[in-house]
Amino acid sequence: MSIVYFLFAQTLLFAIPLLVVALGGMFSERSGVINIALEGIMILGGFFGVFFINFMQTNQIMSGQALLILALLVSGIVGGLFSLLHAFASIHLKADQTISGTALNLFAPAFGLFIAKTIQDGVQSVMFENQFRIVEVPILSQIPVLGDLFFKNCYLTTFIGIFILIISYVFLMKTKTGLRLRSCGENPQASDAAGISVYKMRYLGVVLSGFLAGMGGLIYILPISTEFNCNVAGYGFLALAVLIFGNWKPWRIAGAAFFFGATKTIAYTYTSIPFLAALSLPATAYKLIPYIATLILLAFTSKNSAAPRAEGEPFDKGKR
Amino acid sequence: MKNKILLLLKKEGSKSFVSSLIAIALGLLFGFVIILIANPGDALEGLKLLLTGGFYRGAKSLGQVFYLAVPIMMTGLSVAFAFKCGEFNIGTPGQYIMGAFTAVFVALKCDFIPNSILWIVCIIAAGLAGALWAIIPGVLKAYRNVNVVISCIMCNYIGMLLVIEGIKATIYNPTGAESYSVPAEKAIPAFGLDKIFPDSNINFGIVIAILLCILAYIIMNKTTFGYELKACGYNPDAAKYAGMNEKKCIILSMAIAGFFSGVGGAIAYLSGTGKTLPISEVLPAEGFNGIPVALLGFNNPIGCIFAALFIGYINVGGNYMQSLNIAIEVIDIIVASIIYFSSFTLFIKMIFNKYKNKKQKSIEGGHES
Amino acid sequence: MSYAIEMLNITKEFPGIKANDNITLQVKQGEIHALLGENGAGKSTLMSILFGLYQPDEGLIKINGKEVKINNPNDANKYAIGMVHQHFKLVHNFTVLENIILGVEDSKFGLLKTNDARKKVMELSQKYHLNVDPDAYIEDITVGMQQRVEILKMLFRDNNILIFDEPTAVLTPQEIDELMHIMKGLIKEGKSIIFITHKLNEIKAVADRCTILRKGKYIDTVNVADVTKEELSEKMVGRKVNFNVEKSEPKLGDEVLKVENLSYRPKTGHKDILKNISFDVKRGEIVCIAGIDGNGQSELVYALTGMIPVQKGHIYLKGEEITKTSIRKRSDKGMAHIPEDRHKHGLVLDYSLAENMILRNYDKPEFQNHGFIRFDKMNTYADGLIEKFDVRSGEGGKSITRGMSGGNQQKAIIAREIDSQSDLLIAVQPTRGLDVGAIEFIHSQLVKHRDEGKAVLLVSLELDEVMNVSDRILVMYEGEIVADLNPKDIDVKELGLYMAGSKRGEGYEK
Amino acid sequence: GSNGGDSEGKDQEGYEIALVTDQGTISDKSFNQSAWEAVEEYGDKNDVTYKYYKPSSFDTAGYTQQIDNAVENGAKIIVCPGYKFATTIANLQEKYADVSFILIDATPADEKENAVEPTENVYCALYKEVQPGYLAGYAAVKEGYTKLGFMGGIALPAVINYGYGYLQGANDAAKELGINVEVKYTYTGTFNESPDIQSKASGWYNTGTEVIFACGGQICNSVFAAAEQTNKMTIGVDSDQKDASQTVLTSAMKGVKKTVADEIAAVYAGEFKGGVYTLDASSDYVGLSDDFSRFKKFTKNDYDKVFETVKNGSVKIISNDDVDENAQGDPSTKVLKDALTNVTVSYEK
């Protein structure tokens, strides 16, 4: 049984950052702006988050979960601000949306490393001490199965991630603003005629994506390391894949993220899973699983993919 | 005089050119400001190095520029080509690494081929490998409507992992835990270019790269084939109505794009500079760097030549900048901001047009009175 | 007497063109005011200004005598102005209800509240007999329905000034009648309507007064009762227009197209859209497929042109079986096709006009050698067609097609297809949304084609067109051909009965 | 200023001591970092200018370019950590005869891997990583652990040697205790931290592994994270990593820092002497970190005893050179297998 709990915990470890970032991407694309800058935003958000933690810890100003939450906010805000660049270029200047996205992806790691090196005498990695793992949540951890699944040696970020999922769903599908935002991604001319400010909605979408992606950067790095080197191992792009895989819909995105997390977990812990270990295939075979499985699944599910119609088109009133 | 300017501004091409010059200027300015903040003392010196870098050590540095430019020129071309056909080929890293591996493998294992033509065989084989790796997303798109971006991302990782296995199984060098490098005598010959650019790593690859760009340009803009590809990119339904085979178009355009990436990998690793394929699980930067090149070159094959050379140029310059306590990352910062500012092109053009119209009015007005 | 709306001396310029040049429009309270003009005359622009989508360069707008500024659709809404756009502004994957409330939703803590809205929509839909289903998705309902949703949008917002920009261009005769009904109902409520159309008898039918524009300039405002169709069209085009198509007796030649027991069922569908259809078309005749939209005409054409595969039956072109051959082969064998949807199929909107002119024969020797396109040939050819068919656009062959008037886009396609000199010309609603001048021209072209001993298969929803142009009428109803008629022997009413499925021709009985 | 180098007007003369990194960075928890620390310390103490250079491409071309660069900036000493410099140095050692090169983990060789005799100005440091590896394994088992793990970065000879030593150390300790121990053994295929490694490590810990020897640059970050999560132990590598994480039992060190420091000093003292030097316990360039506070059973004198045996060569430790060329670091190759009587290795290829 404990192996199950362990695998589940690991799956969350992979899935939660993917989930959060992909949800971010969802807001941007549902408002009609493609955001391939997720990777870059993750990096910059993560960087400032870690930097903040590092500062607070070394000067012993604060620590623990409070620090975590504050740091997440820092990452989110940085990400949001950073994404404004993308918003401005692709919404106001009607530029091709891959251009500014690419620029951001290139800029973020360079800028992060540059700052780090400049401040830390040529040293690029920013250290942090991981004091954020919750060994067990007081009462909740006693709940039979769920207790072990969720509330033993877990991260606050897991719950934040699930919370974000629910909020995102409600916001996008059940609120006035959500409805308007979606309309801008499908038929901005219609939104415009209905008296909705397409620009406002798209800015909202992009900034939300920046905020979540920024957070995602920090969520990604905290559990897996003790320092940050402005590198998120392509998770931004994987999140993009998850977003498309999830057909731009919150719950399906969650599904995709967990599917990916699960396969990834298997790929790296198969030796700890009796029957898989027995197979004794070469490691690479397992490492390939997530990617090949995704491809195969897509091959069967893509016939009716529901990309937002106006995605990637700059909005101009004149066009019919 | 004024009218001359107007005529110049009228030309779309020159408009794009001018606005990209503006973008470059802005980008450099931004980079300069960053340096200024980080290290005021050496900022000016740094900028000078950055700008003169390509000539800093004369022909040698220039040769270095070419050397650095070739791989990204090819991946850039790859992205641009697919882009014109309506697909965003983000799979260049996978195609590039596939090509690189194939080239090195053939070079080291196929001893029966005489060195004189070996490099040609390698390049072609690499191109085909890259093409193969791009066909997968192409087919998935054409027959299963799988989004190309996502399948490309998956193929990148799959390719990388397979290549690592391939190296371990065939051309593994235990001392370095990496592939063997392609020795100089098997590398692409320089055909005298090394005389023009003494002790730089330049070789005939640069010529091949430029020729391929020109070829791509011709295919795109002068041939019926290109006409079909673009039509499919713009409007598949209309293409179908016109009797074109849109599936074929998608697959072929991806294949060709992949071919270019593969060749890029080959040229890079056949340069005889001791470049070796690592077995570490990271995607090759040259792949993704194709995207900036393509964008800087307005997704125009010819544009890619200049874009790649430019990036190579300031990379060389930036290298020398390290001597001034300026972190090498500043190069990427500058390139990034240039690309970002190049997204202002539309905007800048608009200003031109406004200006143009005003002028014309005033001129016409002048005539009447 | 006071006007509900006054647009005084409106001027609006777009890069390169004065869309509106000092235009004045005055609409009385409670009238249907028609706005008439050629393609590109400036109608949509003028209305977009009234609706706040564009701002005028000069001129002012008064509502009930008070001067107002309308900077965006919200302001328009504030002044109770609503608009049904030429190209509907609906979100395809939203429900009818969502589309209607979009922009004026009410909500509690940001959460949508739809119950009241739903009630109101139902009431309105009852009151005006629109019978829409609020929970249907836009992509699943007919164009006619979609238009009703647009109308409901206005009613829902309690607009009093209603703008209809070419509402009938996309409707079937039946739907048009119903629309006219609804409009009459609306003005009884004291609402005022501005009605843009290219169809003069519609104006005669409902409009009280009519303002005519030409090339962005104001021409005249008339009481519809006092003028004839001829006078109207003359004012609009600036010359006399001939309504009844001149054509001699058909000289029938041998068979060009032969269709035997054709049946089609879509992959996902469960019933046949085409039910074993058989007919033929001979040289020198214009055969017209009449029928109400959605009775399988589109599918029939797709099947004939090879854009969808058929399950059963045979198609012969000039005696050769082409049931399974590719689109390219069919057009090479001599089949031209003016498609129903000009934006989806007919054109590559991002190509220049010239490039679009060779879309179907770019690979023929005259335009390529050894795979290289001969641009010089292409341009001269394109200029020829532009000249001959009077296709208007900014920079001639070089202008990007997207920026052209749908009308002129349509002309470009027609020019291309007719000029290909194919033995069979399949024309689907070739005159949709065109002004009378253009229509006259195109009809004459079809006749010319036929007189050159070629065959024409015309698919049309416009009864006048069907009656005037065709030599033989095949009526389609629910995927079957239910009658083969000679236009001389029947009148519009009777044709209507066949189309409605309440009558079947001899040889076609059940 | 950044990049070390105290720029009090010394920039004109450029920088006397230069370090050219390989793929790694000066904070890669590996020899780049150790070497850099030595350079910094010496430079600051003796007020000598120094700086590091990062190649723009990681091939002979890139390295050559940076060495040219460094010389142009007045470098008297150039530290080159890593095998990748073998060819570059072979090409340049004559050209820059009056520059002293300190080459770590490598000896000059031409591009076909044939050794080239280093010239007077080239000091090549090789280390017997098997020895610290051996000591680490020995200590871990003596400490009472019976389920061990080894995670190498990439199967470089240095890494392999640590691993082989580790196994044999564990084996000998197990023999002495008359027990049998299990070792999980793998190469992660990268020197960077990543969720994958973290996941793998926690996987091991979850299935009983008690201590993991994290041997490869920054992968230790992920292993540490996993250990902290499961309250298990780790063993650091190259330099003393006890401060990086509470879970670090001890560190198997090789004295890159010491070497670089000594040789730089030698240059300025005029005693610098080129050649190939194999540094081992005898010259105590290798060993465990001298802080034993985190051990419960294993003590300093236990350590000294075993260290002695290693030093005087009374224990024979099989290294990468003793096994088949294309074993590629496989711990279950014949030679090694026979030696490992009391260890059962499970190798994740």
Ligand SMILES: Nc1ncnc2c1ncn2[C@@H]1O[C@H](COP(=O)(O)OP(=O)(O)OP(=O)(O)O)[C@@H](O)[C@H]1O
């Ligand atoms: N968004 C725009 N940008 C540039 N020019 C425009 C734009 N919209 C309209 N025009 C120009 O203004 C002219 C009038 O356009 P408008 O849409 O009013 O014509 P219209 O009377 O509606 O024609 P149609 O009968 O085809 O709808 C057009 O010929 C076009 O050249």
Ligand SMILES: Nc1ncnc2c1ncn2[C@@H]1O[C@H](COP(=O)(O)OP(=O)(O)OP(=O)(O)O)[C@@H](O)[C@H]1O
């Ligand atoms: N994006 C644009 N740029 C320039 N002109 C435009 C643009 N969109 C429309 N126009 C102009 O607006 C006028 C009418 O456009 P609209 O879309 O109303 O025509 P349409 O309804 O498609 O064609 P028609 O009314 O003839 O069936 C055309 O003359 C066209 O030239």
Ligand SMILES: [Mg+2]
């Ligand atoms: Mg119009």
Ligand SMILES: [Mg+2]
């Ligand atoms: Mg119109």
